[in-house]
Amino acid sequence: MALTCPRDGSPLETKTYEAKIEVDVCPSCGGIWLDKGELEAIQEAKENDYSPVGCLKCAAEMDTREYAYCSQIVIDTCPEGCGIWLDAGELQALEKFFERSQAEAGDVIPLRWRLWATVAGVFRKKG
Numbered sequence: 001m002a003l004t005c006p007r008d009g010s011p012l013e014t015k016t017y018e019a020k021i022e023v024d025v026c027p028s029c030g031g032i033w034l035d036k037g038e039l040e041a042i043q044e045a046k047e048n049d050y051s052p053v054g055c056l057k058c059a060a061e062m063d064t065r066e067y068a069y070c071s072q073i074v075i076d077t078c079p080e081g082c083g084i085w086l087d088a089g090e091l092q093a094l095e096k097f098f099e100r101s102q103a104e105a106g107d108v109i110p111l112r113w114r115l116w117a118t119v120a121g122v123f124r125k126k127g
Contacts, residue, residue, distance in 0.1 A: 007031055019045035030088050057082035071097045 003012040005026035012024035012033060021041050024033040034042075052061045055078040062076035062085060073093045076085040086094070 003033060005029060005031055018042050021045070052076075053085055055080065055082050056085075067094060068097070073097060 003024050004010065005012060005028065008026065008028050010026050010028040013027055014022050015025045017023045019041065021038055023038060024035075025031070052064065053076055054060065055062055058078065058080050060078055060080050060082075063079050064074060064076050067073045067075045071094070073090055075090060075094075076087075078084070
């Protein structure tokens with residue numbers, strides 16, 4: 001049975017990931033379907049240990065940290081405040097986080113204030 005993307009209906013393509021684990025990838029949106037046990041196998045694989053990336057503007061080594069300290073989304077930020085690098089899927093994950101945060105907070109603190117405080121913290125230079 002051919003698998004199709006739950007987002008856009010495109011047929012999924014089988015790709016080899018770390019440790020020769022076959023995963024199903026949507027060629028349109030980049031989504032990935034993992035069969036039972038594949039995530040655990042990928043977590044145990046030591047093949048593709050990720051190294052830090054450099055800032056596209058100043059070449060400083062980017063800091064890796066969790067966005068907003070409660071989002072469970074890890075992003076790369078320039079320590080000099082030049083910008084943020086988001087890997088595939090992270091922008092969509094952040095959008096979902098913003099929507100959840102807004103629904104949970106209601107009218108207590110306006111969303112634009114919370115977002116500004118978070119973004120300002122990302123670009124604040126270390127002293």
